[in-house]
Amino acid sequence: MSSCALLFPTLALGQDTAGTTVLDPIIIQSKRDVQTDTATAVTEIDQEEMDDRQANTIAELIDSVPGVTLINGSTPTGGGINIRGFGAGNTYGSNQKVLIQVDGATQGSEELYRISTQLLTDPELYKSVEVIRGTTGTFEYGSGVVGGMVRLQTKDAGDFTGGQIGVKVRQALSFGTNGDGISSSTTLAWQPAEDLEFLANYSWRRQGRQIGGDGLDIGAEGFKTPSYLLKGKYTFGQNRDQYVSLSLTETSAAERDVPYDAFGTTGGFFGNVDRDITSRSAVLSYGWDPAANDLVNLEVRLSRADQQIDSTAIGGPNALGDADHRYETTQLLIKNTAELRFGGFDNRLRTGVEFIRKERLEASSAPGGTDDRVALFIVNDMDFRNGLTITPALRYETQDIDGRRYGYGRYDNDALMGGISARYEWSNGFSVFASAAYTESLPILDDLTNTAQNWGGRIVNYMTTPERARTYEIGSAYRGDDLFATGDAFSFKANIYHTKAWDLTSEPGMSGTDMKGLELEAAYSMANGIYLDLNANLADYAATTVAGVPGQGYAHTPTNQARLTIGKKWDRGLDLSWEMIADKRYDAGTTVSPGFAVHSLRASYRPESGVLAGAEFRVAVENLFDRDYKPRLGTRNGPGRNVKFAIAKTF
Template structure:
C-alpha cells in the first residue's frame, strides 16, 4: 500500500501546483521560451521534445508505406510487433510484450485503439484478431504511445500502450482554399494479387464549411511465403468508406462542429474459424464483419481567453460479426454471433496560464463510457459502464518540463441479463515525467506511471476476476538530442533513447500467470544531409519474465524478438526519393518455442514531379522481402509473405 500512498501524495501535490492562482496572461506570453523546431527531412521525425515515448506517422508516410492493414502500418515503430499483420482479421498488435495474445486472442486489453476520440478495436474473442477492421487509406495520422506515460488523458489500463488515429479532413486536400479537390489512388501488390482503389472527394464551398467523402476497396487472395508455398486463410476483401463534415462558426471561427462516420465490411465464405491459421481444428465458417464508427465533436477555442479551449466528443464504435458453420455443424463456437458497442462522451478543457516563473498547459476533463455486448460463445455479454475524471498538466520552468497526470475511474459492470453477476470497482492511477533540456540540443528525462486495467466483460464467467484489476508500474529513463549542422553544414540529426522497466501484477488476461516483469531499450534516430541523403534507425531490445510463483517457465510467452531497422536513401531535386531498408529480427531463444533470426531487405522509390503536366501525380514502386526470405516472425502463427512487388499511382486534382 505504500506505493499507492506515494502515488496519491505525488499526484495531489501536482494537482495543487496546477490549480494555483494564475498571474496575468501577458506574463505568460512574455516569459515563454521559443525553441527552434528541429525538422529532419527523413521518413519520420523523432519526437525529441517530449519525455513520452511516442512516435507519429504522418500522412506522407502512410501513403508511402502502402500498408494493407492498420496493423501493418505500425510495425516500423520500435517496441511494436505484429502477429500476422498482413490480414485485416487475423492481425494483432503487440507493444512491449502486451496486446496480442499470440494465436489465442487478438487482444489482452493492454493496448488501446482510439479513432478520432472513439474507443474501438479490442475484444478478447477466441481465435479472432483485434477486430480493428478498417483501412489505412482513411487516416492522415497515427500516434503510437508506448507504455502508460501519456495515456491517462485517453484511458486506463494501457500497459503496453495506445494508438491514436486521426481521419482525413477536406482541408487536407483543398489546402484550406475554397473549391473542390479530388484524389485517386490505385495500388497493386503481388502478394496474393492484391489491389486497392481509394477515391477521395473534398469540397470547401466557403471558409466556414468543409465536406469530405472517401471510398476504398481493397482485396487480395492467399499469398505465397518465401518458399513459394501458398499460405491459407490470408485472402480478404475490405470495402470501406468515410464521410466527414466540419462547420466553423462564430467570431474568427472560434467554434467548430465535426461529424464523421466510417464504415468497413468484410465477408468470408467457407474459411477456417481460426483467423490466426488455416488449420481446420474447429471447422469452417461463413463470416460477415461490419465495423461502424461515428463521432460528433464540438470545439471552442477562445482567441481572447487562454483559459478556454473546450472539446466535447460524442462517439460510438460498433462491431458485429455474424458467422455460421459452413458445413451445418451445431457447434456453438462456429455459430456464435458477436455484437459489441462502445459509446463514449468526453468533455475536456485546455488552459494555458502561468504561476510565477512556471508556465502551464493544463487539460482537465470527464468521460462517460458504456460498453454493451451481447452474449455469445466464448464472449460473455453484459454492460460495462464507467465514469472517469482526468487531470494532465505540462509545467515548464527554465529548462525543465514537469508533466503530472491523474485519472480516477469508477466502474459498474453488469451481466445479470445473461446469468452473470454485477460488480462495482474503482481505481486511482497516474504518474509524472520530468524532462530537462540543455541549450545544446541535448535533453534527459525520466518518468513513473501506475495504471490499472479494471475487470472486463470477457471475465464475467470467472467471478474471482471481477473484483481484481490488473496493475502495472512503469519506470522510464532516457535522453534525446536534436541539432543542426552537426557533422556538416545544413544537416539535421535527431536521436532518442528510452529505457523502461514494467512490473505487472494481479494479471487476469493470461491463464496461470499472475506477475510479469518486462524491461527494454528503444532507440529512434533520423539524419538528413543538405545533399539529400538521409537515414532512419529504429530498434527495440527487451526481455520479459514470468514472475508467477511455481511457473513452468521463467520466460514471458508474449515477448517479441529484438529488432533493428535501418533505412538509408536519397532525395533528388525534391521529386525522386529512393530508399533501402534492412530489418534484422534477432534470434529469439528466450522462449519456450524459439524463433530463428531473419534479415529482410526492402527497397522503394517515390516519384512526385514538381510542375508540368504531371504535377500532382505520385508514383510509388517498392519491393519488400527483396531476397525472398522464408521466415516466420516470433509470435506469428503463419509465415510472412515472400518477395512482394508493390506499385501505386496517386493523382490529386
C-alpha cells in the same frame, strides 16, 4: 543515459536566464522524425510515410515502430497488435492493455478467441497515426494502458483544398504481385465556403492468398474490405473560434468457408465458417477556443464504435463457429485545456470527465452484459521556463459491470491511477527525461463466466480484481543541425523502461510479468538529400505463473529487432530508399524463433510541374531476396517477395 545530466553541466550556463531560449525549428528531411520534445515514448507516422509504405492494414503501418510486434499483421481478421509484450497473442486477438482510437472513438473488443477486430479498417481513411508506448501519456485517453495505444486521425477536406473554396478529387490505385493485391481509393473534398468543408472517401481493397519465401502458401486467407469515410466541419463564432464536426467510418469484410481459427494454430480443429465482420465508428465533436481567454479551450466529443462479427459454421452447428459477437462502445468526453501562468512557471492544464458505456451481446462462446464507467482526469504540463518541464497526471475511474440480463452477476469497481514525468532540455538540444506511472485495467465483460479461479491456493475473483502495472522510464534525446556538414540535421532518442505487471487475469496461466527494455530512434538528413532512419528494440522479460512460480519465460516476449532505412531525396520529387528489418534469434526454453533479415526497396516520384503535376507514382519491392522467415509471435510465415505499384492523382 541516466548520467546524461552530469555530462553537460556547463552547457546549461549559456541558457537565457530571463526565459526559455527560443531556437529555430530543426527540420529532419527523412522518412520519419523523432519526437525529442517530450518525455513520452511516442512515434508519429504522417501522410507522406503512410503513402510511401503502401500498407494493406493499419498494423503494417506501425510495425516499424520500436516496441511494436505484429501477430500476422498482413491480415485484418487473423492478426493483432502487441506493444512491449502486451496486447494481442496467438490465443486472443486483443486485450485492454493496448488501446486503439479512431478520431477519439475507442475501437476493438476485449478478448475474442482466435479472432481480431482491432485491424479491420483501411489505411486510406487516415492521414496520421500516433503510437504511444507504455503508460506515460495515456491517462487522458483511458485506463489499463500497459503496452501502449494507437491513435488514428482521419483525413479532412482541408488536407486537399488547402482551406480554399472549391472541389478537389483524388484517385489512387495500387497493385501487388504476391496474392494479386489491388486497391482503389476515391476521395472527394468540397469546401463551399471558408467556414464549411465536406469530405467523402470510398476505398476498396482485395488481397488473395500469399506465398512465402519457400514457395508455399503461408496459410493466410485472402480478404476483401470495402471502406468509407464521411466527414464534415463547420467553423463559426467570433474570430472563428468554434467548430462542430462529424465523422463516420465503416469497414466490412465477408469471408466464406474459412477456418474459425483465424490465427491458424489449431489445425482446423474448430472447423470452417462463413464470417461477416463490420467495424463502424461515429464521432460528433464541438470545440471552442476563444482567443481572448487562455483559460478556455473546450472540447466536447460524443463517439460510438460498433464492432460486429457474425459467424455460421460450415457443415453443422458448432458452439464457436455459430458465435455472433457484437461490441458497442459509447463515449462522451468533456475536456478543457487552460493556459495558466504563475510566478515561476507556465501551466498547460488539461482536465476532463468521460462517460463510457460498453455493451456486449451474448454469444455462445462469450458472455453478454454492459460495462458503465465514469472517469475524471487531470494532466498538467508545468514549464519552469528554464528548460525543465514536469507533468503530473491523475485518472480516477468507476465501473458498474452488469451481466444480469444474461444470468450473470453485477459488480462495482473503481481505481485511482496516475504518474509523473520530468524533462530537462539544454539550449544546445540535449535533453534528459524520466517518468513513473501506475495503471489499472478494471474487470471486463469476458470474465463474467470466470468469476473465481484458483491460483496456486489463492482464490482470485476475476470480477473484483483489476490487472495492475507499474512502469518506470528514463532516457535522453538530442536535436541539432550543422553537425558534420552544413545543412545536415540529426535527432535521437533512447528510452529505457521497466514494467512490472501483476494480477494478469487476461494472460492464460500467468499471474504477472517483469519486463525491461531499451528503445532507440534516430534520424539524420543532409543538405544533398541523403537521409538515414534507425530504430531498435531490445527486450528482456520474465513471468510468474498462477501457481506462483517466478522466472518463467513470458509467452509474448518480443525478440530484439533493428530497422535501418537509407535513402535520398531530389528536389524534383524523387525519393529512393532501402530498408532492412533484422530480428535476432529468440531462444528461450522450448521456444525458438530463428533470426532473419528482410530487405525492401521503395521509390516515389511526385512531379511538381508539367502535365503530371499533382500525380504520385510509387514502386516498392518488399522482401527483395524472397526470404523464408517467420516473425517472432507470428503464427505463420511472412509473405515472400511482393512487388507493389501505386499511382495517385489529385484534380
